[in-house]
Amino acid sequence: MAQAVRRPLRRKAQDMIEGASRRRAHADEGFSMVELTVAMLVLGVLSMAIIGLVLQTQSMSESNRSRIAAANLAARELDIVREEFTRNSGAPIAVADQGVVVNPHQLTGQTAGQPLRVDGTAYTVRRTSAWNITGNGVSACEGGAMVKYPTLRVQVEVTWKDMGAVAPVTTVAALAPKKDDKVAGTTGYVAVKVTDALGQPNPGRRVVVFSATESRSGLTDSSGCAVVQVNPGASGTMYSARMSDAGLVDITGDPEPEKVVGLVERGKLNNNASFAYDRAMSLRIHFVDTAGDLVADSVMDGQPYTVVASEYAGASGGRMLVADGAVVTLTGLWPTQYGAYFGTLPPPGGYDTVAPGGPGVPTIEVEVPTP
The missing domain is CATH 2.60.40.10 (Immunoglobulins)
Known part of the structure; x- marks a missing residue:
């Protein structure tokens, strides 16, 4: 009876030893493809962070050296002026x-x-x-x-x-x-x-x-x-x-x-x-039809239009100009709000305006009446 009991126990112990051996053998086989990919990704992220830190440190070091040299030149100039x-x-x-x-x-x-x-x-x-x-x-x-x-x-x-x-x-x-x-x-x-x-x-x-x-x-x-x-x-x-x-x-x-x-x-x-x-600003004017599309250059060539500044010197902020095409760019303007309209009389419904600032050149679309 005792011998019969010991036999299953020995078999169970042997199975456990064999299972452990198989697990060790599996571990010795190396990383799987997924594990390798994750490891490479983590390594890449860490490498980029380290490289960024190194470059930032290098840039700060160069900037500090430049500032020190500039400070020395400024002090030198003041010393010469004092003398x-x-x-x-x-x-x-x-x-x-x-x-x-x-x-x-x-x-x-x-x-x-x-x-x-x-x-x-x-x-x-x-x-x-x-x-x-x-x-x-x-x-x-x-x-x-x-x-x-x-x-x-x-x-x-x-x-x-x-x-x-x-x-x-x-x-x-x-x-x-x-x-x-x-x-x-x-x-x-x-x-x-x-x-x-x-x-x-x-x-x-x-x-x-x-x-x-x-x-x-x-x-x-x-x-x-x-x-x-x-x-x-x-x-x-x-x-x-x-x-x-x-x-x-x-x-x-x-x-x-x-x-x-x-x-x-x-x-x-x-x-x-x-x-x-x-600082002077620029203003771009697009002359468009009722559908919002640019008219032909020939339509606007020689035609009058009016630009109105909200801040101005003189009696009026309006200025009559002559177009040479469907797109006109004005430069050297005082930086303030501008409006524009076709011809010399403001339209009954008003006209569009634009203020300086923001990306690009401020642009106004001016509708050209249909003949």
Whole structure:
């Protein structure tokens, strides 16, 4: 009886041993195709993540190296300007007279006026000098007064090739002339306010102030104010101001608008001039039939149409033009809302309008009446 019981137990144990052996043998056969595919997919995802992290780290490292080099160039430029500013009694005025200069001090062995090269990267150093005068207001453009002892604000901005979305390196210093320097008493100052299409301060805009005998320039600061030092005659000199940034216009569409500043006297600040100045927009007009399809160019060639601006200078925002085809593109426009219609009389049902902004060129479809 005992022997009969032991026999099934031995058989069961043997079966368990054989089953374990078969499982080990199956495991030794390797991955199945599904398991191999999943493993390769996981490995690919991890590899892409690691490669992306490496590339991002490398890009950040290169960007940091460029910023360090740019900061060193900016500090170098300010050091040179400080030395020039204190060289003699006439140096502060000479530095201020330079206004806006690009790459004024080259590195050893490099070409004057060209970008400065450091470790194979080209850097552009732009220096702006303007007298810091507040007058009676927050900025020189908001209040006029006798100018007794101004300081010179020097800003150095360094950019480089392929900097992408990285911000330029900017350094600012305020330089105070010595009491016996030839600054107060013989010089005058013109402050020009520049705003954009929304009436907000427009920084970084170049302003040229000129008379019959001299021309000087400056850049608007964060408040949209540019202060330019001038040298009027003993009884004062008449000056004007002009904007000259590429791609920008005033409300009349003029890319280089001018305004009379008026009489500038020695030791005084004149802030009579201001400009609304912004990047020009384009407008495209499609002349279509009642079905919305473009008409033939021959239909519109020589035909009048009217463009209406919501903001304008003068008595009316409407302007009659002559088409030369079914598609017309207008450029150099003040950025505001525009409408357009066929002929010279607005249609009874109104006309379509479009505002600046958004992707592409703003487009208006103008329906052409059927003959």
